[in-house]
Amino acid sequence: MSTPVVSPVRIGRRAVGALGVLALSLGTLQSVVEPALPLLQRELGISPAEGALVANALLITGAVLAPVAGKLGDRYGGRRVLLWLMAVVSAGGLLAGTAPNLPALLVGQILQGVMVGALPLSFILVRRHLSAGESQAAIGVVLALFTGGGVIGTLVAGPIAHGLSWQWMFALPTLVIIAATVAVARLMPDDPPAASDDPIDWPGVVLLSGTLLALMVALVTVTGGDLPPLAAAAVVTAVAALATGWVVVERRASAPMVDLRMLGRPAMRSAFVLTFVMSISFGMVVLLLPQLFAAPADGYGFGLGTTQIGLLLLPGAIAGAVSDSIGGFAARRFGPRAVVVAGIAVTAVAMIGLALLHDAAWQLSVAKVLTAFAAGAGTTALLAGTASAVDARDTGIATSLLVVTRLVGVIVGAQAGGVILAAGTDAATGVPAEAAFVTGFVAAGLIAASALTLIRIRKNGVRA
Missing domain, CATH: 1.20.1250.20 (MFS general substrate transporter like domains)
Incomplete structure (x- = not known):
């Protein structure tokens, strides 16, 4: 006896709207750093090279997660993984919104970087719960709102930072993200995971993360001239070893990242x-x-x-x-x-x-x-x-x-x-x-x- 095929539950405009608000707030959170970078450097007393770390921390996580976000959604269900990732983003935004120093802000930015998985997961959800034509329209709306959020973040970073404090640049969009995530959890039905024999390349994820982080730290410390020659050589060696390890793992993996x-x-x-x-x-x-x-x-x-x-x-x-x-x-x-x-x-x-x-x-x-x-x-x-x-x-x-x-x-x-x-x-x-x-x-x-x-x-x- 064959297993009956269960048709996916259709979603309405409210569910698509919740995804759109989530995309809008994520785009805003992503874009507040660029115009505020000189302010952050003054407030934290850091150099331009260290300021670049703040701008890059989110991108590092994005570079690592971009190839695996869709696989995670297919493997465990798009709604479930989206809620997991938004919990991490919210934690990162709240940490950045209360950060007293550079290390705390960097950790917050790294956690926020998992937002890169929101778009492919949103696309998975609308494809599974809407018809082909409707899903195309919904994808366009979500993508447009994410892009619009980037424009909003560029505009509001200054007024928020000067009217309240730079921490609120991260805290306010994060509060909207939390509210939108709750709405998505309530309005979006579960989607069944897709069967797959390909494993997630977690060793590749870890090694690429370590390589990029080590590279950023090396660029700041080695070029700053503050390290003794042996310490500088050790940092460069560590970057080379991580990069080599990542290449070896990716070449041998059955389903590489x-x-x-x-x-x-x-x-x-x-x-x-x-x-x-x-x-x-x-x-x-x-x-x-x-x-x-x-x-x-x-x-x-x-x-x-x-x-x-x-x-x-x-x-x-x-x-x-x-x-x-x-x-x-x-x-x-x-x-x-x-x-x-x-x-x-x-x-x-x-x-x-x-x-x-x-x-x-x-x-x-x-x-x-x-x-x-x-x-x-x-x-x-x-x-x-x-x-x-x-x-x-x-x-x-x-x-x-x-x-x-x-x-x-x-x-x-x-x-x-x-x-x-x-x-x-x-x-x-x-x-x-x-x-x-x-x-x-x-x-x-x-x-x-x-x-x-x-x-x-x-x-x-x-x-x-």
């Missing part, structure tokens, strides 16, 4: 390198621009507060939000290579131009718009091109590898920008010299331009 064997394909290897290089350049921009906005106005800077910084960064946030959809369309219309080349060229020109001319706030704002749009469109074109180039059964593996690469590139770029500013900081004033910003912009431009060389080499290799 990130299938590194995909890199053996020339097209995939090229997309991986280009995504990494472009993301490094954009990560440097993300770190450098708020710092320059906040630099004292009696020198080369503008002396702006968090609210003003948020307003000037807002157009860039909007450009980044729309660039993904436009990047996919442009890749279909003109081809991924043309979109990538255009994005790289725009980024390189914008950064070199900013190194030469940065005496008006609008120049920085325009540069953020250009680089955010170029980075989003370029990496999306690479994702779209890769997804169409590989076999259908490998689409998930290939795209997850590029998503992780994109996040890691932004992490490395932001940390590198922080290190450059820290190295150029005046010990007496605690303010980076103008030359440090110029160096950072030139480095970002040259890194972006190097991707054009990579494209040229690959094209010549294909012809040969």
Whole structure:
């Protein structure tokens, strides 16, 4: 006798609305740090390199969880895993909202990073409880609200920080997340787990987490020059050992978190390198621009507060939000290579131009718009091109590898920008010299331009 098939329970607008509010509040929580980073550095008495750790901590968790969130939802049920993750995010937000020092804030940010799993899990839920057409509309609503939350976070970070305190930037969105999670728990029915023989690659998750954390700490401590040579060598060795261990585990795993064997394909290897290089350049921009906005106005800077910084960064946030959809369309219309080349060229020109001319706030704002749009469109074109180039059964593996690469590139770029500013900081004033910003912009431009060389080499290799 066959087991009867149980039809999934349909959900209504209230359940989709609860998912949307949750996405909106998560997007807000994710985006409050960027405009407030100079404020956090002053309040906590930390260097730009340590400030970059605050901005990167959330991304580190996201880079680790991105490839496994969907697998966890399929294995244990999307609703159950979503509630687990939101409990962790809430704990991280409350910890950051009461953090007295940098270590507590970093732990809070790391816990908040599991929010990256909310979107794929929300998509799993609406697909299982709605028809195909309805699920597409619901996915669009949830994704749009998450993006809108990013814009809101950029706007409200300053007023909240100045009207209350910087801790409330994290606490207020977290309270909304808790309320939305309760609503999801009440309105969303359980979804049955999907049978799967593939194990979750927990050793790979742990090793990648350790590698990224160790890399960030190494960039701060080793480049700071405060460590004795033997201690610096030990830190570098630890990073290399963790990275090597992760590669070995991923190559031997039956169901790896990130299938590194995909890199053996020339097209995939090229997309991986280009995504990494472009993301490094954009990560440097993300770190450098708020710092320059906040630099004292009696020198080369503008002396702006968090609210003003948020307003000037807002157009860039909007450009980044729309660039993904436009990047996919442009890749279909003109081809991924043309979109990538255009994005790289725009980024390189914008950064070199900013190194030469940065005496008006609008120049920085325009540069953020250009680089955010170029980075989003370029990496999306690479994702779209890769997804169409590989076999259908490998689409998930290939795209997850590029998503992780994109996040890691932004992490490395932001940390590198922080290190450059820290190295150029005046010990007496605690303010980076103008030359440090110029160096950072030139480095970002040259890194972006190097991707054009990579494209040229690959094209010549294909012809040969």
